[in-house]
Amino acid sequence: MTIPVLDLGPLRAGTPGALEALGAELRHAFTEVGFYFVRNHGIDQALLDATFEAAERFHAQPLDAKLALRINEHNIGYMPLRGATTRVNAVGEVALPNANEAVFFKRDLPPDHPDVRAGLRFRGVNQWPANLPGFRDQVLAACDAFEGLALSLLPVYARALGLAPGYFAPFFTDPMYTLRMSHYPQQEPTAPENEFGIAPHLDTSFMTILAQNRIPGLSLRLTTGEWVDAPAPEGALLINGGMMLRRWTDNRFLATPHRVINRSGRERYAIPFFFDANYTAVMAPITADGSPARMPAITYPEFMTGYQRANFHHANEEKVELQGA
């Protein structure tokens, strides 16, 4: 198995035919693998390096400073090491609490934003560390860069589904996103088999863009059931789709289970960016032939709050933890 590599250079240069070619490649990626790399994506390596450095600085703080930012109902803030268990994970095994700590940021809304004032869930203000100069600016710069890349890919997603290039644009005028900075300490060689850096799961997102550092550990489960390690090629970003993409495409595009095990003997950091449509966007599954969908239309907050309940109650549904949000 090779994870497809999409070269965005021609698209960015406006080369005729580039969008069509990439659309076909993306369609293949999402019907066969569920993950793809992008290269020539336009995000500066220096910006990624500085963002990793910021993630290391964040996690190097004393625990008290991090716990002051404890994750809240908006899924913003700090989640301690082993603070989340994937109760019943995507492959039906019961795992130990995840061996990572993470901090989550969303679009940096001002306190007087109408959605913040209205107390809308997932529309809270960010929780920033008090004593890390430059940290906030670095996170905001990374969010802007990832958001720009994600938006630039929407026409490719549309063409991959046989839709007009501008199809998705109205759904993404003020998109939801979450930047996660994860720290995976070394797992002991003696740690039990069912301890993971992050247990097998599906992302909830429409699109996840993953900047990895050079420490391996991520693997994905192919449709054959086989787990394969994801390489971390220099300069490439890894992109996958989550449950929102799968649902919106009427199950035509894959949401592929993945997991992290860090037995590298080194500290591992990862910075996934979870990207979704506008808070109010109504996403009706897009069927192949335009026929009515089997699943109802849904919004981001309905999906994020509803599926956990559904998973809790219905034993036969796919069970996954809230990831990234």
Ligand SMILES: O=C(O)CCC(=O)C(=O)O
């Ligand atoms: O650390 C990684 O490489 C992937 C992390 C991940 O799958 C997630 O945070 O959802």
Ligand SMILES: [Fe+2]
């Ligand atoms: Fe994930």
